Amino acid sequence: MRVASRNFCVWLFEDRVIMDVDSSNAARSFLGLPAPQPFCASAPLKEGFSISVVVWTCRACHLGHDIPSARLVTSFRPQILPPHLLPEISMMQVVAVHRSETVMKMSNLKLVVLFLALGLTTVIAAPRGWGDAHITYYGSPNGAGTEGGACGYQNTYKLGYGSMTAALSSRLFQGGKACGGCYQLRCAPNRGRNWCWSYARAIVVTATNLCPQGSHGGWCDYPKSHFDLPMPAFTSLARREGGVAPVWYRKVRCAKRGGVRFTIGGNPWFLMVLIHNVGGAGDVVSVKVKCPYTGWVSAYRNWGCLWTVRTKMTGPLSFTLVTSDGRTLYSMNAVRNGWKFGQTWEGSQFR
The missing domain is CATH 2.60.40.760 (Expansin, cellulose-binding-like domain)
Structure with a gap:
């Protein structure tokens, strides 16, 4: 039986996940709306077989509140996702290539392809000159508990940095070489739920600390680009209850008063x-x-x-x-x- 590599795409529309094989217009024709950029990949597919994927969703896994949930999505069949699963679609996996007549019977699937991870994200790619990252927060609402850190500043407030500082993931921290550098953070457009106040809002923070491995459920783990902010800095961009938000970042010049x-x-x-x-x-x-x-x-x-x-x-x-x-x-x-x-x-x- 002939085996070919077939393309498949997934679109996210509010409460729907729409999947189609070898097509770029399924979402447009189904909803009558301009289709956003889909998430696409390919997998070996025999004649007479279809593809199924599991979309993993997690509302607040970074806070340890929820357990990831899975939802089966099959080709050519729009699927409805419960609203509580929508805030973060964290990953998509191909779990099976199976005969088309058994698409709705999970127990009868002939497993040919298992766990082809795609690292799916709902965040729109950063423009030229920017990078993709996420922000979380630490310390108290007034910034207490964030004054010191791995850069050696005894008290960032007394030294004039205030609450606009950041603990960087190890990839960005570079063993301390990034200390004192300034980064502009801007909320990144997100196809799922986004806790940012506005996509147009941006702040500039100074690197003053390291966000260690294992912090915030793995957000700071290598090789991720991540900024852990004092709560006042975080809430200037996003709602506190979100806990995490996608951002675009870029290094910018530091504007300081007085001399070094x-x-x-x-x-x-x-x-x-x-x-x-x-x-x-x-x-x-x-x-x-x-x-x-x-x-x-x-x-x-x-x-x-x-x-x-x-x-x-x-x-x-x-x-x-x-x-x-x-x-x-x-x-x-x-x-x-x-x-x-x-x-x-x-x-x-x-x-």
Whole structure:
């Protein structure tokens, strides 16, 4: 019996899932409406056989509230999905290739293809220059509990970042290299239920923390791009009760008031400098320090935005910073003579 690879497509229309094989007009003819972009794939299909899929839906799995539910959808037969299953269609699987006369009898299916996962998403693909991600929230409604983090900022509110910050998934965090970088987040159009207030709304957040593996039911796991936001930042884009929302993101320039700030820590033989309020690209990739008694000494990233020099430094301190876009800033005598550990000094700024 001849085996061919056949295309099949699934459309989502409000409460209906419509599936068709080798057709691009089924949804249009069925509803009399302009058909949106379908989700399509292909599978080996023998003559006289049809395809069945299971659409997995989950309303609030990221919060651990609901158990994923499955719904059988067969070719050429529009299926009605209960309203409570619509908010998130998370995955589609081909579960069977079977004879057409048994399409409505699950017990009689001849299983030929099992679990061809398609990673189906209801989010429209990001435009050029943007990436696809999701947002969740952590901390209290006023942002408490989000002040510190893996970038080394002791208190993001006292340092001027406020609640517009983000804990990044490991893919974006890059071991701390992303700390201080700024990202624009914009609600992504979604064919299913979307908790965002408006598709036109956007915010800019600064990377200040890491969202660890296993957080929020796996949203932050590698290789996902994800932003875990303080609750005030999240609710400026989406409704709190949603818990998660799809977004588009892109890296943007950081607009900061005043100059780059240097908080001096460590000891005379182990200088540790927290570099913050960095404009431009925001994320620093290289630091050099000098005093009147040394040349330029390369610092190394201790962790996050904390940079360390193992050379004794006395007198005024000057800094050379290079950010991820390749720009260099010379901040001469940013830290004045007579400085003490624990003090914060302000130098020049990227323009």
